[in-house]
Amino acid sequence: MLATIGYLGPKGTFTKLAVDAAFNGEHKESYATIPECIDAVEHEEIDIAVVPLENAIEGTVQLTVDYLVHQVRLPIVAEIVVPIQQHLLVQPTFQGSLGDITEVHSHSHAIAQCHQYLHQSLPEAKIQYTTSTGKAAEIVSKSDLSIAAIGNKLAAEVYGLKLLQENIHDYSNNHTRFVVLCKDETKLKIKHPVSIEKTSMLISLPSDQAGALHQVLSAFAWRKMSLSKIESRPMKTGLGNYFFIIDVDQPYDDVLFPGVKGELEALGCNVTIMGTYPVYKLTI
Amino acid sequence: MLATIGYLGPKGTFTKLAVDAAFNGEHKESYATIPECIDAVEHEEIDIAVVPLENAIEGTVQLTVDYLVHQVRLPIVAEIVVPIQQHLLVQPTFQGSLGDITEVHSHSHAIAQCHQYLHQSLPEAKIQYTTSTGKAAEIVSKSDLSIAAIGNKLAAEVYGLKLLQENIHDYSNNHTRFVVLCKDETKLKIKHPVSIEKTSMLISLPSDQAGALHQVLSAFAWRKMSLSKIESRPMKTGLGNYFFIIDVDQPYDDVLFPGVKGELEALGCNVTIMGTYPVYKLTI
Incomplete structure (x- = not known):
């Protein structure tokens, strides 16, 4: 099934x-x-x-x-x-130039990602905010005016729009x-090559004393386990209490990970494995 | 002036x-x-x-x-x-009960923050998404229907709505x-008591070798400098290159911080002080 x-x-x-x-x-x-x-x-x-x-x-x-x-x-x-990848989407019948566009519709984050482009290429166009890039494409598809949306290729396809200008986002990477x-x-069946395998861990510290995080990282460092992400998040039990999300660049194994977990628990940390999983880097 | x-x-x-x-x-x-x-x-x-x-x-x-x-x-x-603090806002003339509300308008993040509440108290109401909580309040203020918005007290005040139910967010902290x-x-003139003083630093690592972050944190740990936040962010030069934002729970000084900076730079890190500043914890 x-x-x-x-x-x-x-x-x-x-x-x-x-x-x-x-x-x-x-x-x-x-x-x-x-x-x-x-x-x-x-x-x-x-x-x-x-x-x-x-x-x-x-x-x-x-x-x-x-x-x-x-x-x-x-x-x-x-x-x-x-x-x-953000593109400037217009109706397929649009024959004008950039200067003819009176309004640009999109989600505020997409607008912000194309901030430099809009500033330089469409300084006169009025910015209109929508709840999603899909919604912006829908509005443009139903309008009789010379307006554009910022969105991806799928939005163009779904709402029958054409790409007036491609890759207008400020950062390419x-x-x-x-x-x-x-x-x-x-x-789960994903038929793509696996780029890397990762393990995500959730670690809460017994206290926010100076150096507690340093101690936690020691358990990874001396095992030469490489971390690709570390982020502290508040515990919701009040400001100042944090837990950490750590991504380790290797799959879970029966030697290193239980070793790390055991040591951290001995220090009073709570350790949860959120998942060990493949990463698929796809082009769209 | x-x-x-x-x-x-x-x-x-x-x-x-x-x-x-x-x-x-x-x-x-x-x-x-x-x-x-x-x-x-x-x-x-x-x-x-x-x-x-x-x-x-x-x-x-x-x-x-x-x-x-x-x-x-x-x-x-x-x-x-x-x-x-999220509240359920309705028109001042609304006399019905929760069960009479047919629609709830708000930003998707505010809806998500009140997810449990909506599930339990307004299971029949249709959810309508808006670009902001302010916009939701505006829609409710202009409607003739029994609809509500999720937003804060300021939105209620600005758009002349009343609070049908207060503090409906799922997490209180x-x-x-x-x-x-x-x-x-x-x-800058803020006339409130200062809660703490902090320094935010931007540190980029010379490579993402195992243990580089551990080494960076050593510079803080042996000086007993307490970190309240650490977050890795991609460098925009491609996946896998990260820099770190670190918040230190003390104001910049002329001994400890230059010491940390000097040591990290000797290791090949780039160190930028993003600011040293007071924190104001306010009630609203």
């Missing part, structure tokens, strides 16, 4: 683009918020959830991390990485990361 | 609430994006910018951090911390952090 994949919608967004790049043929269902999408897997209404972890468009990594840490502890089974969550890993 | 303060708008948002709590009498100007607000200080159109650093509503910390790191190096001169940026610190 084909798996059902839930993703942070609406259609025409970067999450949908990542889901389409990674998966084929499965039934795909759009959710309006990250918690709703995660809950649907938890309640077994769907098999797999794909939500942003580092995404400059739809939302904050914090919401995903916090929900996984505090509410629903679903394992991370894969990570999908796609480049951010920007990527977004999505995590894939599911209870039954046998349902 | 009174200073002009730019903030991430529109009116009725959490940033405006923080600005109103911290400042009195100054001229306040709303900006639609974080880069526009920062640019306005850089180009000396305004004196002070207040933008979110850790804010679950208007946007991502990443946008602020990345813009300060890659585009405009304005010093951080203060931090404002306010609690997140959630806070948002804002940074205050300006070129001329003499223009």
Whole structure:
């Protein structure tokens, strides 16, 4: 039976683009918020959830991390990485030049990502904010005016728009990361080569004394385990109490990881393995 | 002369609430994006910018951090911390009960923050997404239907709504952090007691070899300098290259900080002091 994949919608967004790049043929269902999408897997209404972890468009990594840490502890089974590519979308019948565009519609984060471009190439156009890049494309598709949207190729495709100018984002090396969550890993079938394998850990410190984090990192450092990400997040028990999300650039094994976990627990830390999983770097 | 303060708008948002709590009498100007607000200080159109650093509503910390790191190096001169408080707002003439509310309007992050509440208390209400909590309040103020908005007290005040239910957010210990940026610190006048003093540093590593971060933290640890935040961010020169934002819980001094900086530079790190500044924890 084909798996059902839930993703942070609406259609025409970067999450949908990542889901389409990674998966084929499965039934795909759009959710309006990250918690709703995660809950649907938890309640077994769907098999797999794909939500942003580092995404400059739809939302904050914090919401995903916090929900996984505090509410629903679903394992991370894969990570999908796609480049951010923003284009200027207009109606297919648009024949004018950039100077004719009176309004640019998009999500505030997409507008911010194309800040320099808009400043230089469309200084006169009025900026209109929308709830998503997909919504902006929809507005442009229904308008009789010379207006444009900022969005990705999928939004252009879904709403029948053409790309007046490609790759208008200010930074070319920007990527977004999505995590894939599911209870039954046998349902996950991604037919792409694996870039690397990673393990994500959640570590809470017994106190915020000077040097506690340094001590925690010692357990990784002397084993020559390389960390690709470390982030402190508040515990929600008040300002000043933090936990750490650490990404280790290797899959879980039965020697090094239990060694780290044992040592950290002896120091009074709480250690949770959030997942050990392959990373798929896809082009879109 | 009174200073002009730019903030991430529109009116009725959490940033405006923080600005109103911290400042009195100054001229306040709303900006639609974080880069526009920062640019306005850089180009000396305004004196002070207040933008979110850790804010679950208007946007991502990443946008602020990345813009300060890659585009405009304005010093951080203060931090404002306010609690997140979400309320259910209805028209003042609304006489019904919760069960009569057919729609709830708000920004997707505010909806997500009240996820449990909506699930339990308003399971039948249709969720409608808006570009900000202020916009949601505006929609409710103009509607003839039994609809509600999720937003803060300022949104209620600005749009003449009443609080049908207070503090409907799922976590009570959630806070948002804002940074205050300006070129001329003499223009900054915040008349509140200072909670703590902090120093934010930007450190890039010469390589992402195992243990490099551990080595960096050693420079702080043996001096017993306490870190309240550490976060790795990609360098935009491709995936895998990271820099670190580190918050040290003490003001800059002429002995410890230059010592840390000198040692880290000897290891091949780039070290930038993003600011040394007071933190104001305000109630709203």
